Amino acid sequence: MARKGIFGRLLRLFVLLLVVAACGVGYLWMRTQQFADRPIEFAGGEKVLEVAPGDGFADVMRKLRGIGIAEGSDLEWRLLARRMKVASRLQVGEYGITSGMSPRTILQRMHDGRVIQRKFTVIEGWSFRDLRRSVAANPSLRHDTANMSDAELLQAIGARELHPEGLFFPDTYFFDQGSSELALYKRAYHAMQENLQASWAMRGNGLPQRLTYRSPYEVLIMASIIEKETGEAEERPLIASVFVNRLRIGMRLQTDPTVI
Numbered sequence: 722m723a724r725k726g727i728f729g730r731l732l733r734l735f736v737l738l739l740v741v742a743a744c745g746v747g748y749l750w751m752r753t754q755q756f757a758d759r760p761i762e763f764a765g766g767e768k769v770l771e772v773a774p775g776d777g778f779a780d781v782m783r784k785l786r787g788i789g790i791a792e793g794s795d796l797e798w799r800l801l802a803r804r805m806k807v808a809s810r811l812q813v814g815e816y817g818i819t820s821g822m823s824p825r826t827i828l829q830r831m832h833d834g835r836v837i838q839r840k841f842t843v844i845e846g847w848s849f850r851d852l853r854r855s856v857a858a859n860p861s862l863r864h865d866t867a868n869m870s871d872a873e874l875l876q877a878i879g880a881r882e883l884h885p886e887g888l889f890f891p892d893t894y895f896f897d898q899g900s901s902e903l904a905l906y907k908r909a910y911h912a913m914q915e916n917l918q919a920s921w922a923m924r925g926n927g928l929p930q931r932l933t934y935r936s937p938y939e940v941l942i943m944a945s946i947i948e949k950e951t952g953e954a955e956e957r958p959l960i961a962s963v964f965v966n967r968l969r970i971g972m973r974l975q976t977d978p979t980v981i
Contacts, residue, residue, distance in 0.1 A: 756797045757804075760816035761818075763789060768818045771898075772831060775784040778808050781831070793824060801825065807832035815898045838895040843909055846948060852889055856902050866902045878907045882938060887945045888913055917941055949979040 768788045772781060782795050802808035807828050814836030818827060839861040843852060849871065857864060866874055871885050882888060890912035893904055917937035924934070934940050943964070950960050964974055 739790075744849070752916075753976050756793050757801050759792070760791050760821045760823055760824045761790060761827075763820050766819075769817055769837065770816045770827075772811055772813050772816065774813050776811070776813075778802060781811060788818070790818070798824060798917070799829075802828055805829065805832070812836075827909075836897050839898055839900075840893050840895050841905060842893045843889055843891045846952075847891070849885040856905065861898050862902050862905065863899050864902055866906065872904060877903055878910050880910055890916055905949070913941075946974070946976055946979050950976065 760870040768790070770784055770788055772779075772784075775785075778799060779795075783799055785798075799808065801824055805825070805828055811828075812834035814834060816827070816830055816835070817837045841856070841859055841862070847855075853871075856862065857867060866877070870879065872883075875882065875885055875888075880888060889906065889909035892909070892912060894908055896905060914937075917940065920940060921934075921937040924940070934943075947957050947960050947964070951957060964976075967974060
């Protein structure tokens with residue numbers, strides 16, 4: 722009888738512990754659920770969180786606190802990350818955090834790799850020297866072409882041309898923090914090649930024999946001469962027609978200053 726009594730008390734204690742544990746888990750689940758979608762409010766502009774290679778979740782939490790995100794306990798953040806199955810899958814990069822974001826949104830953004838996009842604009846009319854100077858001065862790029870000559874850079878991006886002028890398409894290019902300079906040059910070069918090929922495919926008939934282009938690169942040379950002749954875009958068709966007419970009658974272009 723004594724043994725049965727002891728067994729009964731142990732059983733009741735075990736059931737009680739299970740109930741307490743279930744209540745604790747339920748409470749934590751409810752707290753985590755509330756915390757997950759509660760907006761984080763702070764004054765000022767966007768905060769930047771950098772997840773570096775090798776960072777664990779504890780490192781990310783330390784950096785979150787370091788930029789002033791005080792909401793939630795570390796346990797709540799960790800439980801939420803585990804529920805979302807993202808705790809060990811946060812991607813490297815810089816992330817923008819703005820007031821009003823929820824912890825769920827922040828973690829999902831780091832899991833998806835939705836990093837801050839930097840941008841660089843190649844200005845129409847820039848010389849290659851202008852381009853290299855501006856690229857080298859950009860603090861968000863990894864400067865891996867600093868010791869390359871122009872010829873070495875062209876070879877590294879797979880360019881067949883011997884001279885770099887005019888080979889990089891004027892446009893705005895978006896990239897992640899720490900991206901390679903060489904990758905940016907490649908993108909701008911290939912963008913120019915695609916646009917040249919599109920223009921080449923649409924070239925008109927009836928041009929003078931002396932203006933029969935042998936390659937898209939020759940089209941680029943003539944376009945560069947026309948561009949250099951004027952700073953006004955609306956004047957370019959007129960200048961182009963003047964050159965065509967001069968070539969039609971066998972006249973020189975008479976554009977020595979531009980060519981020089």
